[in-house]
Amino acid sequence: MKLVCVDCNKEYPAESFDYQCVCGGLFDIVHDTKHLDAEQLKRVFHDRLSERMTPYASGVWRYKELIFPELAEEFITTKYEGNTGLYSSELLQSYTGNRKVLLKAQSENPSGSFKDNGMTVAVSHGRSLGYKRFTCTSTGNTSSSLAMYASMAQGESYVFVPNKNISLNKVLQTLAYGARVISFDGTYDDGIRFYEQHSKELGLYICNSINPFRIEGQKSIVYEIAQYLNWNLPDWVVIPGGALSNVTALGKGLQDLKTLGFIEKVPRVALVQAEGASPFHQMVSKGRTQLIPEPHPYTRASALNIGNPPSWKKALRTLEETRGVTCSVTDQEILDAKALVDKSGIGCEPASAATVAGLRKLVSQQIIDKDETAVCILTGNMLKDTDALHEYHLGETSKGAFRNTIQSAELSLENIARLL
Ligand SMILES: Cc1ncc(COP(=O)(O)O)c(C=O)c1O
Numbered sequence: 001m002k003l004v005c006v007d008c009n010k011e012y013p014a015e016s017f018d019y020q021c022v023c024g025g026l027f028d029i030v031h032d033t034k035h036l037d038a039e040q041l042k043r044v045f046h047d048r049l050s051e052r053m054t055p056y057a058s059g060v061w062r063y064k065e066l067i068f069p070e071l072a073e074e075f076i077t078t079k080y081e082g083n084t085g086l087y088s089s090e091l092l093q094s095y096t097g098n099r100k101v102l103l104k105a106q107s108e109n110p111s112g113s114f115k116d117n118g119m120t121v122a123v124s125h126g127r128s129l130g131y132k133r134f135t136c137t138s139t140g141n142t143s144s145s146l147a148m149y150a151s152m153a154q155g156e157s158y159v160f161v162p163n164k165n166i167s168l169n170k171v172l173q174t175l176a177y178g179a180r181v182i183s184f185d186g187t188y189d190d191g192i193r194f195y196e197q198h199s200k201e202l203g204l205y206i207c208n209s210i211n212p213f214r215i216e217g218q219k220s221i222v223y224e225i226a227q228y229l230n231w232n233l234p235d236w237v238v239i240p241g242g243a244l245s246n247v248t249a250l251g252k253g254l255q256d257l258k259t260l261g262f263i264e265k266v267p268r269v270a271l272v273q274a275e276g277a278s279p280f281h282q283m284v285s286k287g288r289t290q291l292i293p294e295p296h297p298y299t300r301a302s303a304l305n306i307g308n309p310p311s312w313k314k315a316l317r318t319l320e321e322t323r324g325v326t327c328s329v330t331d332q333e334i335l336d337a338k339a340l341v342d343k344s345g346i347g348c349e350p351a352s353a354a355t356v357a358g359l360r361k362l363v364s365q366q367i368i369d370k371d372e373t374a375v376c377i378l379t380g381n382m383l384k385d386t387d388a389l390h391e392y393h394l395g396e397t398s399k400g401a402f403r404n405t406i407q408s409a410e411l412s413l414e415n416i417a418r419l420l
């Protein structure tokens, strides 16, 4: 395993771990995979599906050979993350106009978001280096996940959260897991800039997605989808984008599967951003090659409130390698799509529903054909933002097209029978 700079290609041994190259570029982790045999690994991964209470019962560490083969088991901190459902829904098929749509519910992870897939790897790596104090800046999901794993590892977590436009549920979850929460005036982007300037002096292990071990862990999401589908992926994978870690991990995971011979064909990737925080989509749709940060990102899907995504160069690689596309959707489109994901019984937080809204838009624009198959990644749980539920269903000025409200009634048989 080695670290390779995404900007200048300079290589470093994995032992000299850092978050940035001397040139300022982020790192990719590159594994030596020459000795790996796909058919043999498929059997190993299959056998591990019946593991219980060992690290290999995790839907991340099941794929350890492709993620972090060198790590000694004693350092693994796991909550058996991954192992999340892959669902179909007739309601969402008719809403998006697609013949076959699957939903991958990372919302079912132990802390309620896809961050757990990456965080188990980052915290385990930090422990292997001797760290006990971990940090991140966050709109709330990264921090909840970090706080949970740091406590499981008997370490401490220090998290920096913007003092507005984030979900209180997530901050409370982070606090409850035992983190020291520091609220600041700014956005996620300011938090990342702070780390870029001060990571050395802080002496803390940084668990944001500028840490390449997070990306390695998040690759497991597409490994799991592929394994559940008997190593046959659908035509499209639709994913929401904020800091762009997950689309990066998706692309890297797909390349692993293709290069090693697990799959024959790489699906196309559709990345969906919220209109008020869509600098990457703006760049791609206008044919630019440099990202222009959005200084004041705003979307009601608070997890996507990111104007300067650190991983944009890696994300661009995913698009190039998969003939990918991008689009943006409005907050109302996101919230209406979310109401239907919730009604389907699967449920998700607003940011996740950008995928379903995006798929609907791309089908209506005939960029995705209605006969093509697609999987949407649902990144966070519906209880992550109960204010959004309240505003949509019970808010006085709600514009929710699929609003469902509470009826009051006296409990008499006559009354109730009339309501049913
Ligand atoms: C629930 C949820 N969905 C989507 C995203 C966006 O993912 P990424 O930042 O990896 O692009 C985030 C935050 O990052 C998130 O918390």
Ligand SMILES: N[C@@H](CCOP(=O)(O)O)C(=O)O
Pocket: 137, 138, 139, 140, 141, 142, 143, 188, 207, 208, 209, 210, 242, 243, 244, 245, 303, 304
């Ligand atoms: N939505 C994220 C923001 C991105 O964070 P990162 O962990 O990918 O750096 C959050 O939950 O904080």
